[in-house]
Amino acid sequence: MEIITLRNGQNIELVWSFLMMQYLEDYEGGLKKLQKDMRTRQNLLKIQSLFIYATVRANYDEKLGFQEAVRLVDVKDIEKINKFVRENLEAQNDFKKKDQKFIPGKKKKKR
Numbered sequence: 305m306e307i308i309t310l311r312n313g314q315n316i317e318l319v320w321s322f323l324m325m326q327y328l329e330d331y332e333g334g335l336k337k338l339q340k341d342m343r344t345r346q347n348l349l350k351i352q353s354l355f356i357y358a359t360v361r362a363n364y365d366e367k368l369g370f371q372e373a374v375r376l377v378d379v380k381d382i383e384k385i386n387k388f389v390r391e392n393l394e395a396q397n398d399f400k401k402k403d404q405k406f407i408p409g410k411k412k413k414k415r
Contacts, residue, residue, distance in 0.1 A: 308381040316363045320392040327358035
């Protein structure tokens with residue numbers, strides 16, 4: 305697990321959770337649009353800010369607003385957050401692909 309130190313001196317451990325997914329879903333257009341914009345390199349500053357917010361908000365005990373969460377993160381920790389989110393989104397997508405293979409299809413009724 306990766307640990308980052310916020311500007312207020314507190315440490316947070318970066319842990320992936322469904323809360324992270326919920327915050328990332330808040331992106332305009334949802335998670336699919338977020339991943340598309342990442343591939344096409346559009347709205348990168350907006351995406352980066354969302355990654356920071358989602359990571360801090362999901363792993364920090366106190367309730368924070370968007371600007372507060374972004375201000376708490378030091379510039380040197382942004383790369384750690386990017387790596388953390390990228391790896392976990394890829395793992396999430398791989399899991400979805402594996403999981404969908406085992407979903408049974410509809411069976412045709414015999415007449």
